[in-house]
Amino acid sequence: MSEEIEIKILGHAGRITLRRPEALNALSYAMCLAIEAALDAWANDDRVALIVIDAEGDRAFCAGGDIAQMYEAGMRGDYAFGHRFWFDEYRMNAKLFHFPKPVVSLMQGYTMGGGVGIGCHGSHRIVCETSKIALPECGIGLAPDVGSTLLLARAPGRLGEYLGTTGTRMGPGDAIHAQIADYFVPRADWPALIATLCDSGDWEAVDSAALPPPASPLADQQAAVDAFFGGETIRDCVNLLKLSDSDFAQSALAAINAGSPLAVACTLELVHRARLRDTIENALEQEYRFSYRAMEHGDFLEGIRAAIIDKDKSPKWRHASLDDVAAITVAGMLMPLGAAGWNMQAKGYVA
Known part of the structure; x- marks a missing residue:
């Protein structure tokens, strides 16, 4: 485990450091379980005043x-295996969200998907000049998960719908504008800040180290996002985008069309559901419904094949376009799972 992740108490802080820079610090199943075990151990440990989460390397x-x-x-x-991975990962995400002490995360380079689940549920989320945060799951046939639909639902206006369906990358100013990050601290200042913590x-050391964030291009696009992404379904949004010849509309349309039509359609619905019931438990339970079905009934395996395995970037999705994704199909992917469903009280995955 020490090769993948380092977990220890240093001074007054519980320290979690991801140690797979060669793999962009991708989160393995064992790492998820190790983080959860640390959260359980530190929640009532008086030696730990706060948690600091960071990662080795510059790229991610x-x-x-x-x-x-x-x-x-x-x-x-x-x-x-996928069901068990997601089930246990989501439980760890919920515990991180509810952790009773400050959680400081320092996110350089790429923070995507599962990285958002460990970096963006804490109380003090720090970005720097290299930060690139995104939820690009639709591009591999998955929907944003790890509790991220709650973050998207809480973003200003309709940014959540836009970010989730397009996978748009956010720089540091964008992430703070979207309320997915809180503080901008230059990367060069991180070692001193961690030592102080x-x-x-x-935790007030974070406030002292923070500088005004860079400008946010996303903030400048807020009005356009709200105008185009306020539809009840993704096809409502796409129809509006098709009527516009603006650079924003055409770029958003291209990004949506690059993803799995099924995943994109379900993502919009998941963000809407997360907004209706504003709890991490609800978001994770709804997300698990999709994740659970994503391999067998969705595009996840084909998306991984095209992006990661064969790298031909030419996925053959189950649906040719969003027009082919019926409302009943979306409903079917998000139906309750009964005894197999995710819930915070469950001790583990039920086959």
């Missing part, structure tokens, strides 16, 4: 979940 804080093993199992028709256990 965490570019997502490690999906290679999940893909291999799924191609054999074994969907249980560990030595003092005082």
